[in-house]
Amino acid sequence: MVKYMSADVLSKTFAALADPTRRAILSRLTSGEASVSEIAKPFSMTMPAISKHLKVLESAGLVARSKSAQWRPRKLNAAPMKEISEWLDQYRQHWEERLDRLDLYLAKLQQND
Amino acid sequence: MVKYMSADVLSKTFAALADPTRRAILSRLTSGEASVSEIAKPFSMTMPAISKHLKVLESAGLVARSKSAQWRPRKLNAAPMKEISEWLDQYRQHWEERLDRLDLYLAKLQQND
């Protein structure tokens, strides 16, 4: 069997965001840099588990790591979310109700031809 | 304020969108309903694989199934994407460069107090 397909930017970003723990970590980082221990505090899981989640977020480019004494503070990098937001834009018209109603209306007009 | 959203809906939707095959299927469905065979045609994988991807998309509510003779046409339902879009909104200021620069500027002003 062929190795698993290469994970492009969108795939990696969506996958990183698919986990509620990771989304909570990102939310925490909106209020500024935090150490791994600080990030881990609210969660009922071990530090290595948090370390792994951070690694996923870093490899998706959503979090950046720096260095300060024995601390390795993480900071939010929302840039990859922009890719997602722009990808979503092509579907916006499909979920916006007003346009859905317009579609329906136009479809009805077509039927009456 | 950020509206409450079920983490499960977000997780399921993000996970469904994390696969390029599934995103391609959704893209195909923007041009209208399609049968499973039609959906499968551009892909170099078997029908059961496509069936599974469709199941994932359906369980995330991104695709709806109907029935017409021996066909089971699928149609796009973008509604869950709206949840994602709204979730992303809380990060928009973080990726918009102009605002980041403004933040930086305001921070600098604060420092000079």
Next chain:
DNA sequence: CATGTACTTAACCATATAGTTATATAACCG
């Protein structure tokens, strides 16, 4: 330089995911 603090990595386990082939179901058509 020994010890504590803040992580990270390794090894392991259970479950999920993405694919396969083979078989089953469902509807139409002669």
Next chain:
DNA sequence: CGGTTATATAACTATATGGTTAAGTACATG
């Protein structure tokens, strides 16, 4: 009814994911 078309499900395999505990690394400080 029997065959064909369209799709679904089952059973299996390989790899990925999310957690654990235990051991390793990096820096700070007494």
